[in-house]
Amino acid sequence: MKKSVLAALAVLALSSAAFADTIKVGVVGPFSGPFAIQGKNFKAGIDAYMALNGSKVGDNDIEIVYRDLPAADPAQSKALAQELVVKEGVQYLAGFYFTPDAMAVTPLLEQANVPLVVMNAATSAIVTKSPLVVRTSFTTWQTSAPMAKVAKERGVKKVITVVSDYGPGIDSENAFKTTFTAEGGEVVDSVRMPLSTNDFSPIMQRVKDSGADAVFAFLPSGPTTLGFVKAYNENGLAKAGVQFLAPGDLTQESDLPALGQAAEGLLTTFHYAVSHDSAENKKFVEAAHKAIGNPAELSFPSVGAYDGMHVIYKMIEATGGKQDAQKAVDAVKGLAWESPRGPVSIDPETRHMTQNIYLREVAKAADGTYYNKEIATFEKQGDPGLAAAK
Amino acid sequence: MAAIENTSAAKPAATRPNWLVRDLVGLAVILAVAAIGYFLFPNNLALLTRILGVALLVLSIDLVTGFCGVATLGHAALFGAGAYASGIAAVHFGITDPLLMVVVGAIGGALAGIVSGAVILRGHGLAQLVLSIAVVHLFHEAANKASAYTGGSDGLSGISPDPIFGMFAFDLWGRTAYGFAVALVAIAFVVLRLITRSPFGMLCRGIKEDPIRIRAMGASVQGTLLKMYVISGAVAGVGGALNAISTQVVGLDSLSFTLSAEALVMLVLGGTGSLYGALIGTVSFMWFEDFVSAANPFHWLTIVGALLIAVVLFAPRGLYGSAQTLLDRFRGDGK
Numbered sequence: 001m002k003k004s005v006l007a008a009l010a011v012l013a014l015s016s017a018a019f020a021d022t023i024k025v026g027v028v029g030p031f032s033g034p035f036a037i038q039g040k041n042f043k044a045g046i047d048a049y050m051a052l053n054g055s056k057v058g059d060n061d062i063e064i065v066y067r068d069l070p071a072a073d074p075a076q077s078k079a080l081a082q083e084l085v086v087k088e089g090v091q092y093l094a095g096f097y098f099t100p101d102a103m104a105v106t107p108l109l110e111q112a113n114v115p116l117v118v119m120n121a122a123t124s125a126i127v128t129k130s131p132l133v134v135r136t137s138f139t140t141w142q143t144s145a146p147m148a149k150v151a152k153e154r155g156v157k158k159v160i161t162v163v164s165d166y167g168p169g170i171d172s173e174n175a176f177k178t179t180f181t182a183e184g185g186e187v188v189d190s191v192r193m194p195l196s197t198n199d200f201s202p203i204m205q206r207v208k209d210s211g212a213d214a215v216f217a218f219l220p221s222g223p224t225t226l227g228f229v230k231a232y233n234e235n236g237l238a239k240a241g242v243q244f245l246a247p248g249d250l251t252q253e254s255d256l257p258a259l260g261q262a263a264e265g266l267l268t269t270f271h272y273a274v275s276h277d278s279a280e281n282k283k284f285v286e287a288a289h290k291a292i293g294n295p296a297e298l299s300f301p302s303v304g305a306y307d308g309m310h311v312i313y314k315m316i317e318a319t320g321g322k323q324d325a326q327k328a329v330d331a332v333k334g335l336a337w338e339s340p341r342g343p344v345s346i347d348p349e350t351r352h353m354t355q356n357i358y359l360r361e362v363a364k365a366a367d368g369t370y371y372n373k374e375i376a377t378f379e380k381q382g383d384p385g386l387a388a389a390k
Numbered sequence: 391m392a393a394i395e396n397t398s399a400a401k402p403a404a405t406r407p408n409w410l411v412r413d414l415v416g417l418a419v420i421l422a423v424a425a426i427g428y429f430l431f432p433n434n435l436a437l438l439t440r441i442l443g444v445a446l447l448v449l450s451i452d453l454v455t456g457f458c459g460v461a462t463l464g465h466a467a468l469f470g471a472g473a474y475a476s477g478i479a480a481v482h483f484g485i486t487d488p489l490l491m492v493v494v495g496a497i498g499g500a501l502a503g504i505v506s507g508a509v510i511l512r513g514h515g516l517a518q519l520v521l522s523i524a525v526v527h528l529f530h531e532a533a534n535k536a537s538a539y540t541g542g543s544d545g546l547s548g549i550s551p552d553p554i555f556g557m558f559a560f561d562l563w564g565r566t567a568y569g570f571a572v573a574l575v576a577i578a579f580v581v582l583r584l585i586t587r588s589p590f591g592m593l594c595r596g597i598k599e600d601p602i603r604i605r606a607m608g609a610s611v612q613g614t615l616l617k618m619y620v621i622s623g624a625v626a627g628v629g630g631a632l633n634a635i636s637t638q639v640v641g642l643d644s645l646s647f648t649l650s651a652e653a654l655v656m657l658v659l660g661g662t663g664s665l666y667g668a669l670i671g672t673v674s675f676m677w678f679e680d681f682v683s684a685a686n687p688f689h690w691l692t693i694v695g696a697l698l699i700a701v702v703l704f705a706p707r708g709l710y711g712s713a714q715t716l717l718d719r720f721r722g723d724g725k
Contacts (some may be wrong), residue, residue: 065684075443083436086436086562100639100641103639104639166543167542170537390713
């Protein structure tokens, strides 16, 4: 008995010596519940990056510690982050699908001496909450504003906006309205629907009555979008020539099989399509498909996670594995690289991603599946949302 | 519980000091458990603080459900009202003293208690349950709409409470927040103990047993219940404020139906109609949830579901209630 205890202690001591250079990265995301698929994408992106670039930076082993946060819950988010920092000793925090969860963590960072790499949460203001936040995803402003330019170019004069009544929806509405009005277009009406709306026929009637040439929509991805797009087709708006414009959240790849033919021809603007044609993306998609299991489930959060890991690796390189949050963040300011989504860089001022935004059309592939086909590029887009907030 | 009350009512003179001793022992146990928690899990204080915040919500549900027999699935409305009241006070009106924030939270919760109580107490049984769900949805939607004040679905951020008494700052390890939470729960426990023991508390129990008889006695059923609802609101509001202070963010989830339902589950798990049951239920549920979700972040909900089914099947009176039944049976055999 005594011997075995001693042996166990020795093993413990040895292993802790051997793992002295293990750098832990805490990842918080929705890994269960209705948004589990997005968390799965986080994990696929991270796994893909580590499969392609190894799980070591210099002499340091990288270990990922996952924590589940099924829905937006800032109190739980902060408790998890605190636990990751204090108990698990993570040197980096990453992930975060929902804005309030990321917001809740920002007050901790300075004292914890830990940088936060936001892999999804898309409200502009998060980066202003702490100088230790870097974001590798997108903002709703960033992906919505270019759509206004598209509308203008395509000769659309009157637009009605229809959004779900919650943070990202309102962001999206404001982004489109501001840009479209600046371009000289007219927003004839703005409808905000409760998040739980299921029957969209009355709304489609309002769209018809408004006499708009196009409808700009934002809904959370998933079943509601499906209902909305169906209603758009069934109420004859597509036939009447009212164009459907939206940011790419609505036609994320994991929803396309369910949307099917109803989605064909929808125009969206977004920062990433799985179909993006580049060598970088081919490598990424192949590795991510392997990681996620079911290729149809791969969509945009994976690329945010993939690039987030790239930033974290660069941070570890720059600090030599020592915990120094400010130095780590300073090291990636202005960092530019070729991401699966195209050329990207971290804006040194906002610590947010500057990236291409693509105009895409849902198209049918040769094998009968649907995909987002990129048809135009808006190069090097910053985040207009921060400027608007000021 | 009821059995104890009956015997004590029969011979009040002899049992009064007994009550006092029992309550003091109860308080001592709570403080001892809190201290053990502090030393055993020094790295988990954030979780422990959150548990205490939710414990206040569960206690407040127990007041109306366990003591008065009001069925509600909308109690998070009061919790969220407290959280938002103290958060808004801090962000928009510069009230950043934690004690004042708690007071504001309690007032916010109490006001929400008056409003939702006035609505919910109109119905009975199923209708009451439906009304309570409607109330929490209305509160949720109101907070979503008033995004200028509440931050909408992005959450209300930027709450930075001052150090308590100007001395104890809220730190990363959550020591201050935990101490503050333990103090609040202990005070709430003592106050609630006094209230539930008072003639007013007895009246509430009476209403739960037989409202018609109470009315025949000449007491106002509606008025009494509403009063209890307001007290319950204040307690939930304190919990909300505690949450706002320790998290420094208030999200729409604090006003959600999910939180209401989960808190009710914790109460049922612990055992309704007793303050201890509420505390035990919260601690065991949330600790278990944290444990399994860290062990398996991808499939933990299944395990939690299985546990709940097991408890409802094998310990229908909750952990505390069932333990007490066992104890009573054991004692009965002893005599």
